[in-house]
Amino acid sequence: MSIVSYELNGDIGIVRINNPPVNALSHQVRKGITEAIEAAGTDTSRAIVLACEGRTFIAGADITEFGKPPQSSSLPDMLLAIEASAKPVIAALHGTALGGGFETALACHYRCAMATARVGLPEVKLGLLPGAGGTQRVPRLAGVEAALDLITGGNPLPADTATRLGLVDRVFADGDLLAQAIDYARELVAEDAPLKRVRDINIDPQTAPAELFEGYRKKLAKRARGQLAPQHIVSCIEAAVTQPMDAGLQTERQLFIECMQSPQSAAMRHLFFAEREAAKVRGLDRDTPVRGIRTVGIIGGGTMGGGIAMNFANAGIPVTLLELDDDALQRGLGIIAKNYATTVKKGKLTEAESGRRQSLIGGSTDYRDLAEVDLVIEAVFENLDIKKQVFTKLDTVCKPGAILATNTSYQNVDAIAAATARPQDVIGLHFFSPANIMKLLEVVRAEKTAATVIATAMKLAKTIGKIPVLSGVCYGFIGNRMLRYYGREAQLCLLEGCTPEQIDTAMQNWGMAMGPLAVGDLAGLDIGYKARQGLSEAEKGDPKTYAVADMLVEMGRLGQKSGAGYYQYDPETRARTPDPAVLEVVEQQAAKHGVKRRLFEDEEIVNRLIFALVNEGAKILEEGIAQRAGDIDVVYVYGYGFPAARGGPMHYADSLGLKQVYETVCKFRDQYGAENWEPAPLLERLAGEGGTFAAWQK
Structure with missing residues (x-):
């Protein structure tokens, strides 16, 4: 025809x-x-x-x-x-x-x-x-x-x-x-x-x-x-x-x-194609069989676990939510009910549909109730030993062929898989908070993860309305590994002379959904503080990169939830205002660490934060943690509020020209030291060849 x-x-x-x-x-x-x-x-x-x-x-x-x-x-x-x-x-x-x-x-x-x-x-x-x-x-x-x-x-x-x-x-x-x-x-x-x-x-x-x-x-x-x-x-x-x-x-x-003809449209069209490419796994046969996911178990009924459960209920897939005791379970189910009530109040869901979806989420305090589920997602506290204990327990109760997934943001998925006798069935499914809203899903392939498990996870992501991106195993995977260096530069700019509002305003004016310090207040400064307590001094890195944040937490300034963090927050509206007390902390810590404060232009703030992302992204790309540069862009636009009109950090670098990016990184290296600003080998090579991240393949 x-x-x-x-x-x-x-x-x-x-x-x-x-x-x-x-x-x-x-x-x-x-x-x-x-x-x-x-x-x-x-x-x-x-x-x-x-x-x-x-x-x-x-x-x-x-x-x-x-x-x-x-x-x-x-x-x-x-x-x-x-x-x-x-x-x-x-x-x-x-x-x-x-x-x-x-x-x-x-x-x-x-x-x-x-x-x-x-x-x-x-x-x-x-x-x-x-x-x-x-x-x-x-x-x-x-x-x-x-x-x-x-x-x-x-x-x-x-x-x-x-x-x-x-x-x-x-x-x-x-x-x-x-x-x-x-x-x-x-x-x-x-x-x-x-x-x-x-x-x-x-x-x-x-x-x-x-x-x-x-x-x-x-x-x-x-x-x-x-x-x-x-x-x-x-x-x-x-x-x-x-x-x-x-x-x-x-x-x-x-x-x-x-x-x-605008760079913005070029960037957004790049994302259109990058999102579709990200769903394709290189080296995975298109005929790879997928496992049926008819029932799901979720361990941990906190904000993250409840949000993850909602994704499956929204897609019509029954969920069993597991908690340690009945009090914790009822709190978790309460969080879910509150989320659905908010959606109904906004007119995005009917009462009847809300009830139907909630009826698909059951609760339990007994691991044996997970014996027949097709997929289990662990969403407990970010501690490797606790997660390994959970997976050892799952190994004894889950049926053969069940997929065992961890929602970890940072931990080693290979180490978690090793706690089981079935590492081929273990995968990372890193949801982003709030999990019932954010569209990104990092699918983390461990060394022994079976092809059928990867194929199932990528397909399942679409079923529950997520955009999947495949990542290899490293600390923080794609997104959080890069975020560490973005946050490092925000903290150093703060010590060296910026105010919190100058940093956040510069990044928002550039296009970020929120500035990095405002994001910290939203998430809770205590989260990073607690995570650092489990690290060695070497793993923590330069004290200057967390000195202010730690001091604020020790003062009881945890962010929005305590009414104060980098900013003061109105208890009713949560509107933020600058707080002179924070500037005092910053100046004290700068003096303690021998940092001389100076005036900053917004352009330097933006370049330091964004080029820190790009430089680490180049390492991730060359190591094969990400399959392609576009995957990194998808992660950052859909998971971290990077402006779509800039196309993601790697596309943005390509649009500037990698020679310009490399020269700026070298300038920062000479000014601030090679410890933080050694150019990634791939960035240096592509800058010399006139190449792009988009065209490069490992």
Whole structure:
């Protein structure tokens, strides 16, 4: 069957698209649709139905064509041909109609959809804006505020919501979509229904005053800090109010090209592909069998264990939560109930669905209740000896073939696996807090982990809505190993002359979701303090890198939970304010360690923290702890609040040029000493060769 075909069904012309897997709008598809619309204009058809084969309507543009010379028909040209048809064109939607796919539907005169269909314009997530009329047609149909929310958010809408907004005209509960779309087309013909061209709709300027757009710009400045595309989307939607349709389309096209050519979009498109690559395990046969995971056990009912349990319950997988005693178990189940109640309160879940999910989580204080589960995840205190004891116990009670996973953030998974007689069944599954929300999952492959266990873990991550990244075994794996050096530089900058707010503001202005010291307060300064107590002096490293943090904890300043850490916190709102007492601690510790304080520029703060990440990332890459540079980027964007518009630390370094990064690291080495700033061998080599992290393979 051809990619685009056209046929007559009585007096209805049918344009079918068959471009698997997602019917992307490739050059051939655009050309085929344009030619089919032209053919229908000269035959006996009275209306035209545009439909897709396979599992979905057009799910978007062909992203592989981005950055390449345009080929006709362009998407805007194709849409103008549809819109200009003298016969009504009806889009029949199923699956997902996204991006250029939804813009195609919007250019049609009518839209019908299965109730299960979803529509949206997700371009903002690639640092782009809809470039084929989406910003002009959606506000004309749905209103300005709905358009702002939909297009700057980038999230798809279910068909019933789209219908309420006027974006879809008819919804079918079930049955054959094409047959019902043809019947709908005949109904429109019989009624002599008008050609509803969206361009003919004018927006009343009084419903969208300038203050509305200004307020939205301010909101986006906080929500999407430093991002170009969201602000340009507001400008495009404003043009839909203030300019005629064709002028608005020109504004949209101009700003689309500006976004397309920006480093931000390049970074976000890099992430799009990196996320998909991260799910692929090099050297693992695609036919590797996976184990069925029908029931799960979780050991430890604290905040992390409860959050992990919710992931499986949300996916319909029954969970047994194990705790030491009934009091601890009830506390754990209480945490879960509170989390679900919050979700219900926000309107993201119904009471009935919350109850159904909670019914999938049972509790126990007896290891024998884990005898038949398919997967056990240990989420106890971050202590190697305790974890080894847990796995020794699991070895005696779990059935053969059960996967035994540790949620450790730092500990040696090989040592944990050695505590069992089945190391081939042991793997690390490092969830990020809050585990029921954060999308990243580090899958840690131990030396003896079986291929089938790795394949199962990578597939399971998708089942529970996570983005998996494979890591080898080392202290801290990918993310926390690198974070140690990021935190080191934050602490040293603090001693050398910065205030906490200067460091945090510099990093936030650069694009990080939160500054490093504010993150420490959020997580709890006592966590790192307790972890250091189990380390030798050599393992702790330079005392200057934790002297301030330790002193604050010993003063009872644990962060937000105690009302004070690097900042003072309002007990009601948790709003933070600088605290002169902290600066006194910093100055005392600087004097104690012989550090002379000085003034800092924000650029130095950013470079020291980010290049510390990059330098350690280069070592991780060369050691084979990470499979590819893009995997490191995915870890940092989805697990640590690294700005997506920068593409992750390794992409950011590539975008600057590794020669520049290497020279800056060498400058820091000469200024601060080789102990902290010896350039990674891979960074030095690639800088000399003119290479990139993205192109390098071990």
